[in-house]
Amino acid sequence: MTSITKRCAVCGRFRAYHADDLHCIVCGNDELETACSCGRAFDYALAEEGDIHCPRCGRALRGLPAIIQ
Ligand SMILES: [Zn+2]
Ligand SMILES: [Zn+2]
Numbered sequence: 001m002t003s004i005t006k007r008c009a010v011c012g013r014f015r016a017y018h019a020d021d022l023h024c025i026v027c028g029n030d031e032l033e034t035a036c037s038c039g040r041a042f043d044y045a046l047a048e049e050g051d052i053h054c055p056r057c058g059r060a061l062r063g064l065p066a067i068i069q
Contacts, residue, residue: 001018001019002018002019003016003017003018004016004017004018004019004034004041004042004043005017005034005041005042005043005045005046006021006032006033006034006042007032007033007042007045007061008024008026008027008029008031008032008033009029009031009032009033010024010027010029010031011024011026011027011029012061012062013026013027013062014042014045014046014061014062015046016046017032036054036056036057036059036061037057037059038054038056038057038059039056040054040055040056040057042061045061048062050062
């Protein structure tokens with residue numbers, strides 16, 4: 001089973017999930033996204049600490065919960 005990096009849109013955390021995982025392991029919400037709103041995959045994000053930004057569109061991806069754009 002290959003794992004892919006998904007981000008929870010509710011709590012903002014990145015984790016390695018399986019392709020068919022639907023729920024955040026931290027908060028339990030089913031708001032996992034597999035890519036940024038610009039389409040950039042999150043494969044770069046797992047190894048990073050602290051606040052990060054999408055390398056393509058510059059969207060802030062960690063820190064405060066980012067339910068809104
Ligand atoms: Zn979550
Ligand atoms: Zn982006």
